[in-house]
Amino acid sequence: MTDSNTKSATAIDVEPIIKGRNLVKTFGHVVGLNHADLDLFPGEVLAVIGDNGAGKSTLIKCFSGAHTPDSGTVEVEGHSVHFRSTNDARSAGIETVFQTLAVSPALDIATNLFLGRELRKPGPLGQIFRMMDKKQMRAQAAQQLSDLGISTMQDITQAVETLSGGQRQAVAVARAAAFGSKVIILDEPTAALGVRESARVLQLIHDLRERGMPVILISHNMPQVFEIADRIHVQRLGRRVAVITPQSHNANDAVAIMTGAMQVPEDEQTPGPVR
């Protein structure tokens, strides 16, 4: 362990599962990230909060492979990585529910779940004729959705455009949950969901944590964040301004930090793992 973390809440040094340092991302003249850092530790739920335009989505996209940072480093389990596409990140075990959901409206639910990693039929049908195993994909997709407790979608061959906004979000969450092996990133996964569906997604995050799966959750919903997060990363003007916990600060503090009305001294922050 090179950078021994003196401020860690625990005595043991734990290597973050993903770590970003000094990330800069600009879009023409617009600065998306201005030397942003991020640490996600094994088994934790890290909430990322911040005002609109604070750079939350831009930040997580550096770990999803959707953005290549202009400068700065991204590490997965201590190894420096350079994701050039979301496929690179997926192969590294990092799954993302993007804010825009990234589902293809004209394609059906099962096809969307497996988009970009379609299953092929075994034997020559798959190898020579490249035939997809639609039956298998549909069966697994149906299983995945029912595991999530999403029963409102009867027909797995229904086009996604025929679904409600919340159902589409559920499809995107199911896709991430089905394939994520190391990290799951959720960018406002409950924004379009009703109370019941939101609760389901929260339950899913609980379940993922029980399984030891680290989760990054971007959310504007403070009660939700304070209920579920182990640590809270506050993003402001393209950088991380503080990391707090539901124990160290309350929701009013969080909002004050987000807006710049309050600064948190280093020794009141929680840069290391808490569980």
Next chain:
Amino acid sequence: MNSTVTSGVSAIDLSEEFDQPSGPLAKIQNILHSYPYLSPLIVLLAAMAVFTVLNSRFILPANLSLMTQQTVIVGTLAIAQTLVILTAGIDLSIGAIMVVAQMMMANFAASASASNVQFALGWPWWLAVAAGVLMAVVAGAINGFLITRLKLPPFIVTLGTLGIFTALSLILFKARTIQGPELPDGMKVMGKAAKLGSFNLMLGVGVMLFLYGLFSYILRNTAWGTHVYAVGDDPEAAELSGINVDRVLFSVYCVAGLIIGIAGWITIGRVGSASPNVAPNINLESITAVVIGGTSLFGGRGTMIGTLLGALIVVVFDFGLSLAGIDQGPRLLTIGLLVIAAVSLDQWIRKAKG
């Protein structure tokens, strides 16, 4: 450009009548939404029935086989056009690429004693055909390169390459028609027909139907096919889903080139000679077939079978109307109205929900 035209049309024609999202109309909307080739199929069958009533000779096997032969050039090219339009692109250079390819085939294969020939290389026919097809693939790759690397809209790129490839035919091959007798038989084999009673099944028609079957299969059953739809539907979502959008687009234009090359070979067989002026309106005709076949110009929606039906509809209308003694003017008018009706229908279908 297309979007403004088409949305204007649908607003006038359909919105008042059809916007209510309930009742039997909504049901029809949903069925057409799930089976986009259903409307062209109905149109084709209805048209054939009407033309048979107008003139019973319409349905004679000899006439039907003539119609399949008239479909073969535009029908084959429309396969390439469908792939491109499914990705929300458009290919205006299809005809120019086909002409370069077939002129290359003919020039390379013509014997040294032939007249009118720039390159009388006397190559074996299959080598010359392969060279022409390769030329078409390279031309498609150039389109794909410009679209994916320089991020230019397909409409502009292919408008430019339409000029470039046409110029290439003129410069390299001097735009001279190479007559049938100067070409080896193998090059004209696509025009050979098997007699099934009085129905002549041309080899080129068989190849076209095979290609329709093949690409239907590919679009429906392979990952590449799924990605073609996804890229046309929402390229950003596709990219975030781990699809290499540029690679899919590039491959689509290359595959389109391959199909165009084969179409060039078929054209030599069908026409019996290699002429640069063989099908001057073929770009627009191929787009017409695709659109009438129910494929959306906005990408992500459409089928190969629909395009085949679309190509047949155009020929059936043309043939049937002329058999009924109707002039070319009204015939063109009918096709024009069909296109507008098809696009309006697409607009309406796209609004279907649930």
